[in-house]
Structure formats: C-alpha cells, structure tokens
Amino acid sequence: AEHAQPVVTDPKAIPDAKRDLKDVIEQVEFEEDPYKAAEGAHAVVVCTEWKCFAELDWNRIYKGMAKPAFVFDGRNILDADALRKIGFEVSSIGKGKAE
Secondary structure (H helix, E strand, C coil): CCCCCCEECCCCCHHHHHHHCHHHHHHCEECCCHHHHHCCCCEEEECCCCHHHHCCCHHHHHHHCCCCCEEEECCCCCCHHHHHHHCCEEEECCCECCC
C-alpha cells in the first residue's frame, strides 16, 4: 500500500531468503551488492550479525540514499553515534532512538 520496494542483501543467505520469501518473491528484490541495495532507499534494516555489515562504508551508503535516511539496527552491531554524525536517523532495536 505504501509502494515500498524491499531489497534483500546478504553475503551468504540470499538463496535461503528466496526460499523463505517464496510467497512474496515477486514483491522483493535481491541484490548481492549492499551499496546497490541501499541506493535510493529511505531505510536500511540490519537483521543479521554478519561483521561485514558493520564494516561497510556508511558514508557511501548515506550519500546514495534518499533523505532523511534511516538505519534500523536489529542486532546492535553498528556504531549508532558514528552513523548519526554522518546524518542517519538511527534506531538500535532494543535500545530505542537516542535524542
């Protein structure tokens, strides 16, 4: 209804995600490159603890996103303060949103 276009990226589990999302697969895009996955997005949701997500160039991701740009960190693996300094609106799931 909101015309959202979810894009899933994962270094190891895209085949599993395709299987898990088979009932809505025509409504989901899968992208190997996390930078391409975030291009033009309004939000990034981190749902896994893969270290590679914490090591991404978040400045590059921010530059390519729609603004305001949101990050929802479901595993608390990201440096929320550093992301806020870049310009992100950050919610660390379980920690809430810092004011």
